[in-house]
Amino acid sequence: MKKFQLFASVAGLALAASLAPVLADTPADTLVIGQQIDDIITLDPAQVFEFSASEAIGNSYERIINYPPKDPTQLYGEVAESWTVSDDGKTITFKIRDGKKFASGNPLTAEDVVFSLQRAIILNQEPAFIINQFGISADNVKDTIKQTGPLEFTFTMDQSYAPTFVLNCLTSTVAAVVDKKVALEHEKDGDFGHEWLKTNYAGSGAYKITQWKANEVLILERNDNYAEPTPLKRVMYRHIKEISAQRMMLEKGDLDIARNLDATALDAISSNKDITIETGPKSAVYYLGLNQKNATLAKPEVREAMKYLIDYDAIEATLIKHRGKKLQYFLPQGMMGALDDAPYSLDVDKAKGLLEKAGLKDGFEVSMDTSNAPTTMNVAQAIQQTFDKGGVKLVIIPGDSKQTLTKYRARQHDIYIGRWGADYQDPQTNASTFAINVDNSDDATDKPLAWRNAWAVPDEMNKLTKASSLERDGAKRLEMYHQLQKGVNAEGPFIFLYQDIEAWASRAGVKGFIVGPSTESNNLKKVTK
Amino acid sequence: MSDSSSYTTAGMRWLAFRRLVTAIVKTAAVAVITLFGLTVFTFSIARYVPTDPVLAVVGDKASQATYDRVYKEMGLDKPMYVQFATYASRLATGDFGKSRFTQNQVFDDLKRVFPATFELATIGTLIGVLLGIPLGVLAAVRRGTWVDQLSRVIGLIGYSVPIFWLGLMGLLIFYAYLDWLPGPGRLDIAYQYTFESETGLVLFDAARTGQWDVFFDACRHILLPAALLGYFSMAYISRMTRSFMLNELSQEYITTARVKGLSEARIIWRHALRNAFVPLITVVALSYGSLLEGSVLTEMVFAWPGLGQYLTSSLMNTDMDAALGATLLVGIVFLFINLLSDVLYRVYDPRTR
Structure with missing residues (x-):
């Protein structure tokens, strides 16, 4: 009994100490x-x-x-x-x-x-x-x-x-x-x-x-040896996987910046005067890759029709709010050579006309491998709905991102919803994957995204992509990338959707x-x- | 007479010894077979999932030459049985391999993450046992009363409400609104770079080294996740205790005890509960085992760097050596707990001796 009393006392003391008021706020430095x-x-x-x-x-x-x-x-x-x-x-x-x-x-x-x-x-x-x-x-x-x-x-x-x-x-x-x-x-x-x-x-x-x-x-x-010492002594990244926990910790002052809040959380804290939300455009591009081994998707009218069966504006305003920005070319805004017009918008009648021209008046069925990340799934479902209006029955195949990528790299998909991040801040980084494919055979050595979608890029475009990396005249080089982007939109198997935006919330x-x-x-x- | 008596005693001892040896051999054999089966099963799953393990290592943009080099480095060009034999022989020498995502030996990683889970699961189970057993006993004794109904509601919530949601609600109430408890993590950030835990058991190390500020900070941090796990454990234990107690209370020896005039408290706590305790050992062991394997969602909500998070992130990243190592550890933990419950069974139930 005495042992129990001792245990109870220690436990009680620990509990009492635990429930003392908690001091939030991060260290000043x-x-x-x-x-x-x-x-x-x-x-x-x-x-x-x-x-x-x-x-x-x-x-x-x-x-x-x-x-x-x-x-x-x-x-x-x-x-x-x-x-x-x-x-x-x-x-x-x-x-x-x-x-x-x-x-x-x-x-x-x-x-x-x-x-x-x-x-x-x-x-x-x-x-x-x-x-x-x-x-x-x-x-x-x-x-x-x-x-x-x-x-x-x-x-x-x-x-x-x-x-x-x-x-x-x-x-x-x-x-x-x-x-x-x-x-x-x-x-x-x-x-x-x-x-x-x-x-x-x-x-x-x-x-x-x-x-x-x-x-x-x-x-x-x-680093005290750096020429301009930083105002802060230390930066600490804490791995907080859960978005709601990130939000709570930011609001309580246990975090100075929360980096992974989704649109719902950002909307919810936007009225908090102690929190500031900022955004910055990133160079990653989201797109649909249409496998040209699929005879239906290989028809130019079908590819074009599908571009008119997506409600880009609705997706931007709702599903990727704070997180993305409409983009319809392979170069993201902010990168040299980027084009800022948007040639495509939802136009069901036009799409139906194109499908009829392709001999698919009654539509067709096609699958899309989709990473089960929430935003990607939501965008895929939005596309599924608008495709349906034009008679295209889209079957979404959800999967872990590495699984869908494995299938994509093996050219076993119909449609793949993908993300491509620039490797360096030069337009060639995207041109060299979206606009070139010198060997479309299954055992090719180079396997750019054009290859993954089995697109035999025309020789002229291959040459132009190569030439753009060698052009020393800046203005001419810029013009080459404009030409390449329009060429890929006209002939390529890609439908560009939006570019990433990073949104973060800070104290x-x-x-x-x-x-x-x-x-x-x-x-x-x-x-x- | 004495010769015959000592002969009988020696014979019984020999028999008991044989039984003990047989039991040990059986347990060891079961352990080896289970672990081997688990290794084969997990290894096969790891190799047959439709995910390219090389891709997980080299990334989407590596050149074909890099891809081919890593493919060979990982031994994927060899037949499956050779891959397994290589892995098993490494395991036999205690080499769990290296995690490609943390860049540490898997064994070192497990030494780092398991204590966090161990600490959390142990305190959670203690809470579950200390509250669940009395609640279950009371529910059985006062069957049909409000106590019983309360225990049922607690059990129902424990079974049906997702732990993830309850964890977030706990944080919202006790951390965000009431300000009673700290947020996610094992320690406040001030201690993240000042306190080094040698064993990985923060509470133990802080108390051992007399750093009481760290100890109480760790107590505050563990309280909510442990209480949450304790609640789920309590829900299960209290329902099972109630059921076992009802069974015991309807036995004839209880009637006999009452006829003999024993106090009700003595009948319930000393006689009925003592007998109900035997099957309860398995219940508590199972509950403890399931918490020790890592409560993935709780660890995620509370940013608790434990085994559950490690195993999940290894699987998500196709870090197969890490996933296999963690799975084997879970297997070993279950075997150990099973063994422990067997021993306790023998201690508490004379029929099994």
Whole structure:
């Protein structure tokens, strides 16, 4: 009995202490972000390609070239002070800014930049293709990316590519500069410190990454060696999977920013004067891919009819409110060469006329593989309803996103509702997947989105896409992308729906967080609270 | 006479020893077969799901060369039985493989996430047992009264209301409106980068090192999710206790006890409950086992970095070594709990000895 009384007393004490008033509010020197960070699989810039990790890399490593998050067309040298292009256009010589230091205290030199690019190519992880497209591979990287002085290196390509194309590629995380000395201190079996860097840090950015616990927390701390120290000491990403929990924590002051609120939650808190909602356009594009192996979908009239059987405006106003913006070409708004008109709208009569012309007066049935993410499912159902008005019976096949993607990559779909994110801020990133397919056979080596939809892209368009990456005249290059976008709309198997918008909610006192078109351009450097 | 007596005693001891050895061998055999079956089953599912595991690793945009390299690295070019043999032989040496998403050894990950679940499930079960058994007993003793009706309503809510919804409501009331309890997570953020838990059991480590501010903070954080799990556990335990108690109270030995003039309290708590306790062991063990395997939704709502979240995210990301490791751990936990309930059965029920 005495034991029970003792237990009851201890339990009672703990309970009483637990129910003491709870102090909310985040520390004044720390920005606490509630976000789903379970996509992070690595922190090595040579491998990072996921959203959350890209943002962390963008704020903790410096890249050779960068752009202001609000205007990606204004390229500037971040680590590079200047660059010159050779007469034949194949070699760019970069000069590195003097006096830069890594968080470790080591000086940042051309040796580190060359090491970073070479290791990215030799490790050959997913982002390596961004540099590979200039004819640089593991076999020739030692000859093509070379240090020519303490603060100078050359970048030699197989062809004379458009300089903006090359520079845009060097803004991506694969061009982040790694501290060679620190990486090599942790090298194992000639891996350039890859295993170690997956969970550790060796950069020179505004923040340094100090802790990552998968599916739990990611912490960045001020890098005192950075030229412009950040106003805040620390940024903490807390993995809060549940949207309602994110909302409650933001309203209570336990979060400074909530990143994953859906339209309903954003609407609900929009009247809270302590909360500010902001948005920023992203460069990801949502589209329908129509498999040209399906004889019905291969008919041009059918493809065109389907474009008139979607209520783009209704989808924008309701289903993707705060989260997306109508888009009807393959280049997102904000990217060089983007077109801002919208040639298609819901027109059932016109669609029926086109279907009749295609010999399908009574309509037809077709399936669509759809990721079971709520927004995608909602959009798919909206499309199903309007397709039905034109006599097209759409059967939605829901599935896990990786399952539907596996089927899509194997060209086993009829229609696929997909999302394509730009890999770097250059129009070639989307042109090289939507507007080119040189080999439409099942065992082709290159498998762009045009291939996945079995679209044998006309030779002329293939050539134009290739030429646009080489065009050194900016105005001409712009015109080429306009032509390509219109060409894809006229002949291609894609129906473009909308582009991503990131909406986030923050406590009223939080200022200076900027969302750029790519995740690595999301900028935390000037955030105050 | 003495020779014969000692011969009989020795014989009985030998018989008891044989029984014990047989029981141990049987249990071990069942454990091995179960774990092997679980490994084969989970491995097969992992390999036959219509998802490309390479895609999950290299991403949608990797070059064909990268894809092919990783395909080989993962051993997917080898026949299925070779893949399984490789995996099983690694397992036999205690190597669960490496998680491709956390970049840690799966074993290390499990050591990190399981204590969080263990702490939550244990406190949840304690709450369930401490409230569920008395409630069940009272419901049986006062059958048909308001106590019984109350227990029924509690049970009904426990069975029918989604835990996810109840968790959010709990947060809304006790965290958002009343301000009594903190929000999701195991600790306040101030401790996220100052307190390092050696064993993963935050309450234990905080108390062990005398960091009482951390301890009480952890208490505040665990209270709501544990109470929620405890509620569901209580709903189940109280209904089963009621049913077992009703059965015991209708037995003849209870009538005999009453005729002998024993007090009602003694009859209920010392005699009837003692006998009802035997089947209750299985009920409590099952309830505890199901909480230990990770309460996915509770962990998600309360941002609790436990086994349930780990297993779900591994499956969603096609991180098969991690998913297999976590599944095996769940299997081992169930086997252990089963074994424990068997032992307790033997302790409490003389007929099984």
